[in-house]
Amino acid sequence: MTEADLPNLDKLLDLEEEFYSEGFKQGSIENVKHNYIEGKQYGLQVGFQRYLLLGQIKGLLDVLEVLDGDKRLFVQKIETVRSLLSGLKMDNEATSVADYENRVTRIKNKFRTILLLLQKQLKSSPEDTLSLAAVERVSLSIAREIKAYVEGESRDSTESLQDQVQNW
Amino acid sequence: MSNPLDDVWGSDSEDDDTAVQESADFKKLRENHSKRGYVDGISESKEAKLQEGFDTAFPLGSQIGMEVGRLIGILQFLNFVHGKHDEALHGDFQLAQRELRIDKVLTKSMFDANLNLIGEHRVIAKWKHIVKVHCDKYAASIRSTVDS
Numbered sequence: 001m002t003e004a005d006l007p008n009l010d011k012l013l014d015l016e017e018e019f020y021s022e023g024f025k026q027g028s029i030e031n032v033k034h035n036y037i038e039g040k041q042y043g044l045q046v047g048f049q050r051y052l053l054l055g056q057i058k059g060l061l062d063v064l065e066v067l068d069g070d071k072r073l074f075v076q077k078i079e080t081v082r083s084l085l086s087g088l089k090m091d092n093e094a095t096s097v098a099d100y101e102n103r104v105t106r107i108k109n110k111f112r113t114i115l116l117l118l119q120k121q122l123k124s125s126p127e128d129t130l131s132l133a134a135v136e137r138v139s140l141s142i143a144r145e146i147k148a149y150v151e152g153e154s155r156d157s158t159e160s161l162q163d164q165v166q167n168w
Numbered sequence: 169m170s171n172p173l174d175d176v177w178g179s180d181s182e183d184d185d186t187a188v189q190e191s192a193d194f195k196k197l198r199e200n201h202s203k204r205g206y207v208d209g210i211s212e213s214k215e216a217k218l219q220e221g222f223d224t225a226f227p228l229g230s231q232i233g234m235e236v237g238r239l240i241g242i243l244q245f246l247n248f249v250h251g252k253h254d255e256a257l258h259g260d261f262q263l264a265q266r267e268l269r270i271d272k273v274l275t276k277s278m279f280d281a282n283l284n285l286i287g288e289h290r291v292i293a294k295w296k297h298i299v300k301v302h303c304d305k306y307a308a309s310i311r312s313t314v315d316s
Binding site for chain 1: 197198200201202203204205206207208209210211212213214215216217218219220221222223224225226227228229230231232233234235236237238239240241242243244245246248249265268269270271273274282283306307309310313
């Protein structure tokens, strides 16, 4: 290589750098876009899963309140659950998530008590009653959080959440 | 036989060949380096914007989950009280658990390419209507709240 060749080599290196940068930029843009959409898929799913049971409890209380029967035993407890539900912030901020965890535990405990009182009032046997476990079973099956195989159910119910994520 | 004018004008084809060769080299150079950059670009940006996408869509997912849950809760309690004597109600409660399952609700056809909901969610709207019919029968006072 002679000195005369050096400017050409510089040009070549500049070109290589330019092409590399072009590719780098394109790769970043496409990956970021892909990530954003993938993040949205997860966000939709996790939001759905976190709030399904709470919506279910709200619906159950709505009906319980208007059905016939003495409600005096429940009124205060239902009011507490409703106020816990109404204060929930549906975002993923750290404080909202911590508040959610705290409220969910209290909502579930209070709701369990309401169902036990209802069982007493209806004088129903344990097998003929509505338990929190029965409520949660429905919620978990809709949110696809049951990974164990259940006899008689379709095979796809054994798919994990990750499998389902890829079905989008 | 060589053309005497070639000496004057030179050979066009020789220039063309060189140009083609340069163009092919240029293309190859671009392809190789651009590809390397592309792969590095993907790898460098790893999980960028994943969290932002999650946080953006989380409230909508929560709202949909809450709405679906409420419909299921209303049906579950009505079914608990009246299901033994009301086959249609019992059947709808069972069917709702299948049709409102997460993978049937959070499905591409209900969302645009950016995963925003396209208008009203059809499956949820269908079940709101069915739930209202059962409310009319057993819990008329909450019928009007089904849409809220």
